Amino acid sequence: MINRRTFIVTGLAGITSLPAQAQSGGWVTLFDGRTLDGWTQVGDPNVTLGDGVVQADKGNGHLVWKNAYTDFELRAEIWVDANANSGVFIRFPDKTKPSSKDGYEFNIYDARPDPSYGTGAIVATAKAGKFLKAGGKWTLMEITAKGAELTFKLDGTATVDKAPNNGDGHAASDRGFISLQFGGGLVRFRKIQIKEL
Numbered sequence: 001m002i003n004r005r006t007f008i009v010t011g012l013a014g015i016t017s018l019p020a021q022a023q024s025g026g027w028v029t030l031f032d033g034r035t036l037d038g039w040t041q042v043g044d045p046n047v048t049l050g051d052g053v054v055q056a057d058k059g060n061g062h063l064v065w066k067n068a069y070t071d072f073e074l075r076a077e078i079w080v081d082a083n084a085n086s087g088v089f090i091r092f093p094d095k096t097k098p099s100s101k102d103g104y105e106f107n108i109y110d111a112r113p114d115p116s117y118g119t120g121a122i123v124a125t126a127k128a129g130k131f132l133k134a135g136g137k138w139t140l141m142e143i144t145a146k147g148a149e150l151t152f153k154l155d156g157t158a159t160v161d162k163a164p165n166n167g168d169g170h171a172a173s174d175r176g177f178i179s180l181q182f183g184g185g186l187v188r189f190r191k192i193q194i195k196e197l
Helices: none
Strands: 028-031 039-043 048-050 053-056 061-065 072-080 086-092 104-108 138-146 149-154 157-163 177-182 187-196
Touching: 072 086, 086 138, 104 138, 177 187
Parallel strands: none
Antiparallel strands: 028 187, 039 061, 048 053, 053 187, 061 177, 072 138, 072 187, 086 104, 086 177, 138 149, 149 157
16 A cells, blocks of 8 residues: 655755756656556555655565566666665566566665675676665666666766676567565655656
């Protein structure tokens, strides 16, 4: 059950905003900051809405978008605390089972014991080329999926640049769903947009 209540969003200094061109040119808004229309909850995160943000700080699960995609660019702003486990999953085929085994997990997890697959990595597919931290500030995530090439940027810095298919069973023409992960700690998302390629 999704709770709709107002909460005070802290730590807004240094906000990264989506560029103005993200409002046109083929970009489609997936989260308008007011409703979760089009999203389905999987698992038990205590999802709440307020002040243009969707957040959870208890439970474990995902919000899954209604449509499947193949090639696209995705932009989202995320705020996590230092111990949060979060990220965005793409191209998983069963919308009731977000998974990095049959999809891709673009990770935000500053406290992961092995940082090579922590924040900025694509779990089990591409290690982070640069070790960045996302905790305590708004961070702009940019994901590009074009065939087998996957790119991950955080605040404009590429952490994975056109990772090739690594033989893990993902085909270049994979089509699947997108989810926001609430895996632990305080996690907030806002300004989620997609452009099909």
